[in-house]
Amino acid sequence: MGKVITIAREFGSGGRIIAQSLAEQLKIGFYDKNLITLAAERKNLPEERLERVDERRENPWRYDMEDDIAIQRQFYYEPLNDVLFEAQSEIIKEKAETEDCVIVGRCADYLLRIKPDCRCVFITAPLEKRIRTISARTGLDAKAAKQLIKKVDKQRKYYYENYTDRKWGKHHGYDLCLDSSRLTKEQILKILTTLYETIE
Secondary structure, rough: OOEEEEEOOOOOHHHHHHHHHHHHOOOOOOEEEEHHHHHHHOOOOHHHHHHOOOOOOOOOOOOOOHOOOOOHHHOOOOHHHHHHHHHHHHHHHHHHHHOOEEEEOOOOHHOOOOOOEHHHHHHHHHHHHHHHHHHHHHHOOHHHHHHHHHHHHHHHHHHHHHOOOOOOOHHOOEEEEOOOOOOOOHHHHHHHHHHOOOOO
């Protein structure tokens, strides 16, 4: 059984970058966007189509007309959000059993909630700090960056609460919650490395 750190994050908090740096530092597996690639291969579906529904609200219209040929008939009446969630859930559980790794988002904390050698972390930051981060990353002005942050966080919240029995971002579901604005990246990595090393 592998030792796992799951990292949920608010958009613009730096959670993904922290997770990737942690995996690199520990020399263990890192799963984020590559879960979409693995799910697409497993379900034999177009990766770019799955990217459009990753950690997002279900599309009540199921598929666009352009997808008729690309989508296999067996998935035609099932929302791609559900198809992707099912595939990613299977992959997350398999990886958690076979290797040490860091997993970002995608309800991993909930999926692995009874796994004794898993620790769940939530990365947050004040809105103003996240606005500055997203503005620097995307070139958007502060107003547009704020709108994007609210949109992405709303999508993640809906996704998480739709597939779990928990409230997104509430501390009850996590072993550790960190405000990335109050600590340096190096300090956070040190804390998370210690957390990883304490897993038996």
